[in-house]
Amino acid sequence: MGLLTILKKMKHKEREMRLLMLGLDNAGKTTILKKFNGEDVSTISPTLGFNIKTLEHRGFKLNIWDVGGQKSLRSYWRNYFESTDGLVWVVDSADRLRLEDCKQELSALLLEERLAGATLLVFANKQDLPGALSKEAIQEALALDDIKTHHWCIIGCSAVTGENLLTGVDWLLDDIAARIFTIE
Amino acid sequence: MSLAMETGLCQGNDDPNPNETLKIPERLLKRDQARLKEAERRKDVKESSSVAEENSDVFFTTFNSERASIDALLSTCTETTRENASEVLEEATIKTQQLQQFLNDSMMFLTPFNLKQAQATLQALQTSLSEKRDEVLPKKKFAFKSRNVKGKTTLSPSSSITEIPRAARDKKTTVDTAVSPMQCGFSSADSQVLIKTADEIQQRDVLLSHLTGCKVRLLGSPSTLHIKHVRDCEILCGPVSSSVFVDQCTGCTLALPCQQLRTHNTKDTRIYLHVTSRAIIEDCQGVSFAPFTWTYSNLDADFTVSGLDRNRNNWDQVDDFNWLAAGTPSPNWTIIPENDRKTSWDELLPASSE
Numbered sequence: 001m002g003l004l005t006i007l008k009k010m011k012h013k014e015r016e017m018r019l020l021m022l023g024l025d026n027a028g029k030t031t032i033l034k035k036f037n038g039e040d041v042s043t044i045s046p047t048l049g050f051n052i053k054t055l056e057h058r059g060f061k062l063n064i065w066d067v068g069g070q071k072s073l074r075s076y077w078r079n080y081f082e083s084t085d086g087l088v089w090v091v092d093s094a095d096r097l098r099l100e101d102c103k104q105e106l107s108a109l110l111l112e113e114r115l116a117g118a119t120l121l122v123f124a125n126k127q128d129l130p131g132a133l134s135k136e137a138i139q140e141a142l143a144l145d146d147i148k149t150h151h152w153c154i155i156g157c158s159a160v161t162g163e164n165l166l167t168g169v170d171w172l173l174d175d176i177a178a179r180i181f182t183i184e
Numbered sequence: 185m186s187l188a189m190e191t192g193l194c195q196g197n198d199d200p201n202p203n204e205t206l207k208i209p210e211r212l213l214k215r216d217q218a219r220l221k222e223a224e225r226r227k228d229v230k231e232s233s234s235v236a237e238e239n240s241d242v243f244f245t246t247f248n249s250e251r252a253s254i255d256a257l258l259s260t261c262t263e264t265t266r267e268n269a270s271e272v273l274e275e276a277t278i279k280t281q282q283l284q285q286f287l288n289d290s291m292m293f294l295t296p297f298n299l300k301q302a303q304a305t306l307q308a309l310q311t312s313l314s315e316k317r318d319e320v321l322p323k324k325k326f327a328f329k330s331r332n333v334k335g336k337t338t339l340s341p342s343s344s345i346t347e348i349p350r351a352a353r354d355k356k357t358t359v360d361t362a363v364s365p366m367q368c369g370f371s372s373a374d375s376q377v378l379i380k381t382a383d384e385i386q387q388r389d390v391l392l393s394h395l396t397g398c399k400v401r402l403l404g405s406p407s408t409l410h411i412k413h414v415r416d417c418e419i420l421c422g423p424v425s426s427s428v429f430v431d432q433c434t435g436c437t438l439a440l441p442c443q444q445l446r447t448h449n450t451k452d453t454r455i456y457l458h459v460t461s462r463a464i465i466e467d468c469q470g471v472s473f474a475p476f477t478w479t480y481s482n483l484d485a486d487f488t489v490s491g492l493d494r495n496r497n498n499w500d501q502v503d504d505f506n507w508l509a510a511g512t513p514s515p516n517w518t519i520i521p522e523n524d525r526k527t528s529w530d531e532l533l534p535a536s537s538e
Contacts (some may be wrong), residue, residue, distance in 0.1 A: 003292055003293070004289060004292050007292075025446060026427050026429070026444070026446060042460075042493075043460070043461050044444075044461055045444065045461045045462030045464075045503070046444055046446060046461075046462055046464045046503065048464070048503045048505065048508075068505075070446075070464070070466050070505045071448070071466060071467075071505075072466055072467070072505040072506055073505065094389060094407075094408065096367075097391075097410065097412075117288075129389075129407060130387065130388070130407070131367060131388065131389045131407070
């Protein structure tokens, strides 16, 4: 038995995944993380640094990294790329002014070698706001259809109400599991 | 004599079972042989199974032969064979992906040099693949854009034609993002009094941009508030349900309640703040803070609409994203001393703006 096979089996046994959550500031990354974990979301502050949560979902152990999105923190994003199985890109659907910024940051990320194998989930967040763009509009604005290098999916959600958060994470888990845990 | 006796005695001891002296070494010999055989067998098993794959020579033989087959595949595909070119390219792409996967799987046992070499080879392969694709199937990418009729008639579309859909798409995106039925606000004004009433604002996104020397009153509860490129203005706003963004502001006075305040690229600005979570500053200088003191007739009702907690105000807890040193206070913001704080605000009536 080769070493790689052993390692794969170990990872399989643990059923552990590492998810990295990124996006512009005020996209709602921390709110998604806390809501998903069943915590209070009314007192969240802009993230100075990062949050990590480890939680169990559908028999998987998820390590979710939520890194602050302020401009001055974006240069540190790369410190969190290593061994990421899934990338969650969070978009503030109501923030029309910065969609171009958002598109550029995302496309820069997708060129990163260390994220090459990661599955991409785009959360079109804040769908509960009356001024929010639809997930189709976000898909077009971010030119997601041009992405050929990663498996991707866009889900419209609301971190405040919790709508569709599970749908998104479940899709992500399925896609990653199909890729990593193939020896069953 | 005694020596002879002793040897005699020894011999005598061995004598009763003379075969045993021979048997022991023979048994040992057999066991030794068996052990060697077992080791040989294990070695064979090891070599014949998985470990053979984890060997850089084997890796390179496989890798190179795969690469050669992809190269061959690519060379068969020319402009004259356009009908099946896409299939061939598809196959080549899949093979390249498999090769990448093979390389990824083998990463563990390759030396860094070999790994680099293999990666460079793969990179070159991908480049030639994409070049080939551009050459043979030049406009494939745009085939699904809304010009399939046009595309068929154009034999060799020039680059300027391919620019059109892209430009159109970009334009559409900007139009799409700029116009929002839920957005209101003021922009490009100089030395004016600007007032919005509760009916205009209620739970919408408000944008104030490119204002100079204006007095702005927002008498309601917006969903979010954006303040951009503003100079020497006094902006007073009712409770904002979520975030307030301040960007490129100079010499202003702001008063607002909100859940979060995010201040960027702002200089010499005084902020009278009620914030239920946190205020942050980034790339700012000379920003000073005091508690929110402005009031208007409907403030209490608007607080209820916004859902903000009136009893929680963290106005003096400001995070500076350019000042991560713990313990030392950031030089970029200060608290306005109590006697310098503004306590009375000009009363501006909506009528005066009309």
